Amino acid sequence: MSSLLKVENLYVSIDDKMILKGVDLEVRQGEIHALMGPNGSGKSTLAYALMGHPKYEIVDGQISIDGVSLNELEPDSRARMGLFLAFQYPVTVPGVKVADFLRHAVTNVRNPNRKEGEGLIPMREFRAELKSRMDELGIEAEFARRYLNDGFSGGEKKRMEILQLAMLRPKFAILDETDSGLDSDAVRFVSEAISRLAGPDMAIIIITHHERLLEFNRPQLTHVMLAGRVVERGEAALAHELHDQGYAGVRLRHPEAAAEEQEAAAALAGKQPVLAK
């Protein structure tokens, strides 16, 4: 039976500032969802909260997979339950080789009950698998020996995220702006790679501002966030509209959220909030 990721009435704060204000989301294994919304609407916050970032405090609500709550779980346990986030800004870890890192990651995700110090998956098997995934993604073999994201270009970092996705084969993958900062050839490449990875065993939540990534990966459902809430849901046509016309229509249809957005932006800029009339 396919798994279900469920987010119910989620409130999340950062440094006591409420960012998410009651988010609901249901994603079933095998589905593709688009998560859209203007900058600062809370998309990355939702992604981090799902993964269990220590700075993002769940104030209220539930995150669960098949009824098992994730709220109190550490990020590594969530990963072992099949959750994956391709970072908007992948982190550099100097001195840690891509291959060593991936071998640990793959071992843990495939043997969720592995204890520290227990054996890793056999080297030969791992090398062979890594090589085929890298070949498929057009990643040069020397990447395996480089330090994780150290000195990588923007495009290389995004490819490294996709490689990790391909190796870990999660049940639920969140791709946070994996297409931003890439030229159109690279976006097309990533888009095709994702469509090859997608299938009945993997759900993909695509956070994007563009349509390109959705071209090969048609979402069943598009969610639109504004000021920490999901304000609209629709089919592919909604993503289309947003792409053509931006978020003006969404703001008009949701004046309260739009006002909150403006307040937050003003506060960030250090100004007095301009009250909506």
Place this chain on the structure above:
Amino acid sequence: MTTVTATSTARPAVATGFDEVALAANPTRGIEPVWLGELRQTAFAAYQKLLKTPLDPEEWKRVDLRAFQPSKFKIAAASTTPAQFKTLLESRAQFAGVVSHVDGHRVESRLAPELAAKGVLFGGIGELVAQHGELLKSKLMSVVKPDGDRIAAWHAAFMTGGTVLYVPRNVVIEAPLYSLIGLDRSGTADFSHTLVILDEGAQATLLEETASTTDNAPGLHVGAVELLVGQGARLRYVQLQNWNQHTWHLAHQVGRVARDASLQWTVGGIGARLAHIHQDVLLAGPGASAEVNGCTFATDRQMLSYYTQQTHQAPHTRSDLLYKDVLRDQARVVWRGMIRVDPGAQQTDGYQRNDSLLLSADCRVDSIPGLEIEADDVRCTHGSTAGRVDEDQVFYLMCRGISRYEAMHMIVEGFFHRIYDRIAVEAVRETLSLAVERKLGIGV
């Protein structure tokens, strides 16, 4: 009126375990040559004098010796029961020879017969001084001076045990040699002396490790290391300091690199309550080069201090020092580095760098590089960095199913990676990695 006699109370007096009586009672005294006895007398006189002279503040002002009580320690007689050490290095490679000392007494000594046949000497200092006194006389305490400073004088006066390696001209030893300096009984002072002599064109690798039998027996090491690398010779020397955390480690260590010779010297600092190492590299002949690696991991209330000097005495010499420290809990690390270039040592290339990774809020590192250059055509640079573990790195790794403990281990290993890459000996890399892992296991 009262007469105050004890005027300079701040100056330490000779402790009972290290007075004239103790000097005369030194267990190796009876069998050693006259010249060594004389050397001890000279050093003891210097020690008494130096005890009344303040320690060089440049070297010692950051090292807190207030809790150090030499009177709690004494040189021990040979033990009758064998000691068991949980060594890190010993089982990791095929060694061409092994010398082990426990509480300053040699308990094991062996060398591959084919090397012995080529004239290689590898054994305890006691018997080698007795058998090859003429060879060693001009070398022992030649670069660590018996009146150089308080620690060197103290060491020279009471020197007991230690490993000597002599490799004759053009003899190349492929497999590494192993030396263990062990402390077993509580309150024992180890005054072991490591002496390595490579004649012209010789090559060798010596891996040395210090270890304690228990986790809580207090110990003292007042040691010296002399590495004499002859013309065109190549020496790799590793000293992994892995005492228990109740041991005081004070050492004066000097490597002298002759013309066209090279020295790779790696220092691992894992154990000890307080360690202070004065480490000098002398680039003595044109074309000499030295690479110095330091890899330290201090936890709890440990204090590890390094005073390193790279002295370029000849033109066209090269030195490259890289120390990497990891600290946790309330640990302290001090690194004071100095590159000296003598007048006339033109066309030298000197480099020093110290990077620190801080794993807790309460640990502290003092990292002070320095240059003293008296030649004008040189390239000398230094660098020093200190940083904390980036929580974003930990989170990123954890998002891939890696536990916090494993993530910390990876980040620390990653931090040491540049050192590991420089150490060509697999056994040393593995050992350091294992030592790091064990230490991370405590309290994490």
